[in-house]
Amino acid sequence: MAEQPQKPVLQKPPGYRDPSRPIQPGPRPPPRKPAFPPSFTPKKRRRSCCRACCCFLFVFVLVLLLVVAVAFGLFYLWFQPRLPVFHLQSFRIPRFTVTTKADGTYLDAHTVTRVEVKNPNGKLSLFYKQSTVAVTFSAGHDEDTEVGSEDVPEFTQGMTNITSMKVETGVKNQLVDDGEGRKLKARFQNKELVVNVEVRSGVGFYVDGLRIGPLAVKVLCGGVSLKVLETGDMPKCTVTILKWVNIS
Structure with missing residues (x-):
């Protein structure tokens, strides 16, 4: 009996997977963060x-x-608006005595000062806070000698108004340097004593009953001798407001 011919063995195609073999689970991908909508x-x-x-x-x-x-x-x-104008209207020394004692040199003085204040504004009133007026004497290049100070109460000044502030200051039995005392006495007798007046105040404007300000004001008057003051000339005063300087 003749043998039957054998069938050729079929080749498995590429990527063939035997269905009888168990499936191995692959690695899981990392969890993704939840995607929010663009509006969130x-x-x-x-x-x-x-x-x-x-x-x-x-x-x-x-x-x-x-x-x-x-x-x-x-x-x-x-x-x-314009700043007020200050002038040293008058200055008198009713009493001036320098006494040399065994324990030192003493000054006894009394001064009367008038400072003229003018409001140049035709549409604005001015108001002044409490002012302090201080007086000093100078006998040369040395330090000034203080002769007291006085406070002036606050006041209001109308449009284009002129006001005069009268201040009396003085010292009694004030101890001074011996050399300074001799210089003060000699210059007073020769009318070469230099007078300085300083005014510290606050100035503001009145607009229909409304206050604007005040601003800090420092006024320096004088720097002249008694001989010049006796001529009747009113020395110029330097007004300083917020580091701005105005010569009135």
Whole structure:
């Protein structure tokens, strides 16, 4: 009996997987973070809110400064505010004595000062806070000798008004340096004693009953001798306000 021919063995195609073999589980991919929708961005909202607030605040401050600048410009153009004018109207020394004793040299002096204050504004009134007027003597390049001070109560000054402040100061049995005492006595007798008057106050403006200010004011008058004062000339005073200097 003849043998039957054998069938050829079929080759397995590439990638063939035997269904009878158990499937090995592969490595799991790392868990992904949940994807939120684009509208859910809390951090961006906070940043946008902060930016909006900053922009609004910047614009508000800019507009406020602009309004203040315009208001100040209109106020200045309409009222044309000017500083008060100070003059040393008169100065007298009713009593001046230098006494040399065994324990030192003493000064006894009494002064009467009048400071003229003029309001040059035709549309504005002025008000002055409590003022302090101090008087000093100078006998050369040495330090000044203080001759007391007096406070002047606050007052109001009308438009184009002229006011005179009378101040009396003095010292009694004030101990001074021996050399300074001799210089003061000699210069007083020769009418070469130099007088200095300092006024410290605060000046503000009145606009329809509304107060604007005051600003700190320092006024220096004098720096001249008794001989010049006797001629009747009113010495110029230097007015200093907020580091701005005006010679009146």
